[in-house]
Amino acid sequence: GAGVSQSPSNKVTEKGKDVELRCDPISGHTALYWYRQRLGQGLEFLIYFQGNSAPDKSGLPSDRFSAERTGESVSTLTIQRTQQEDSAVYLCASSQPGGQGSNSPLHFGNGTRLTVT
Amino acid sequence: GESVGLHLPTLSVQEGDNSIINCAYSNSASDYFIWYKQESGKGPQFIIDIRSNMDKRQGQRVTVLLNKTVKHLSLQIAATQPGDSAVYFCAEIAFYKLSFGAGTTVTVRA
Numbered sequence: 001g002a003g004v005s006q007s008p009s010n011k012v013t014e015k016g017k018d019v020e021l022r023c024d025p026i027s028g029h030t031a032l033y034w035y036r037q038r039l040g041q042g043l044e045f046l047i048y049f050q051g052n053s054a055p056d057k058s059g060l061p062s063d064r065f066s067a068e069r070t071g072e073s074v075s076t077l078t079i080q081r082t083q084q085e086d087s088a089v090y091l092c093a094s095s096q097p098g099g100q101g102s103n104s105p106l107h108f109g110n111g112t113r114l115t116v117t
Numbered sequence: 118g119e120s121v122g123l124h125l126p127t128l129s130v131q132e133g134d135n136s137i138i139n140c141a142y143s144n145s146a147s148d149y150f151i152w153y154k155q156e157s158g159k160g161p162q163f164i165i166d167i168r169s170n171m172d173k174r175q176g177q178r179v180t181v182l183l184n185k186t187v188k189h190l191s192l193q194i195a196a197t198q199p200g201d202s203a204v205y206f207c208a209e210i211a212f213y214k215l216s217f218g219a220g221t222t223v224t225v226r227a
Contacts (some may be wrong), residue, residue, distance in 0.1 A: 004160070025190070042206060042217035043161070050213070091160050105151075106215065108160030 002026070004109035006092050012115045013082055021077040021112045025094030028041045030072050033106070035091045036061075043091060051097070079101065089113050123209075127222045136194040138221045140207035143188060147209035152181060152192045155204045157221070164192070164205075199225050 005024040013019050025032050030051045034044040045059040049069045060066070064082075069075040079086055089111040130136045142150070148169040151222035165176045167183050167190075174181050180193040189208050204220040 009187040033215075035217075040219070042219045043208075043215070045214055045216070048213060058216075092159070105166075108162070110158065110160050 004092055004094055004107050006095045006109035006112050008111065008112055008116055009077045009114045013115060015084060015116055016081055018078065018080045019114065021083055021090050023075045023092030023109060025075070026107055028096065029094035030097050031074050031095045032094045034067055034077050035093065037089045037091055037111070087114055126219065129224045129226060130197050131226050132197060133197060134197055134202065136197045136223060138205050138223065141188060142190060142209050144209055144211055147208040148209050150183060150190050151208045151210070151215070153192040153206045153208060155161065155206065161179060174218060190215045197225050198200070199227065201225055
């Protein structure tokens with residue numbers, strides 16, 4: 001079976017432009033997370049989706065950031081009016097209901113490397 | 118705020134030796150901890166986990182130790198191999214959120 005797929009793998013954009021990042025989770029995984037990873041740093045939580053529940057958006061750094069998920073499938077992370085400090089790797093992860101654990105570990109995609117020039 | 122951190126940013130180890138990667142956490146409410154391995158250009162991969170009611174758990178060539186008294190977590194890798202070169206993150210879980218530290222870069226010398 002396929003893992004978590006993210007596209008594009010790399011994105012270079014000009015400051016002020018909008019970008020949309022896509023995540024295809026593993027089929028059957030109801031939980032989906034977005035994280036941001038700046039160079040040489042750990043992962044910063046952005047947003048969490050669980051089934052049809054209201055998403056936890058508490059990690060989104062500003063109102064320029066938004067994310068959507070259609071049912072239990074694809075998710076898109078949108079960054080409007082990009083700034084240079086948005087440059088990072090954006091990682092998506094999914095898991096089965098119940099979240100973390102060796103019985104239902106969090107599976108990460110390889111991320112989208114965003115560079116804002 | 119509360120965070121998960123690592124004691125050392127880099128670790129160089131001779132192939133065949135054992136590696137010990139340390140992690141300090143500060144959220145006493147966390148009841149679940151995970152170690153992840155991240156290779157260049159890839160997302161983090163699950164290595165091993167441990168719940169707060171345990172102090173040791175072993176996997177294949179890896180052992181995680183948890184000391185709740187001093188809020189310390191460690192990952193031991195036995196007989197380190199070149200393929201173990203990567204960045205290692207500890208993460209703690211409160212409810213459904215993983216909080217990650219900055220990571221330790223492990224380099225294996227031949």
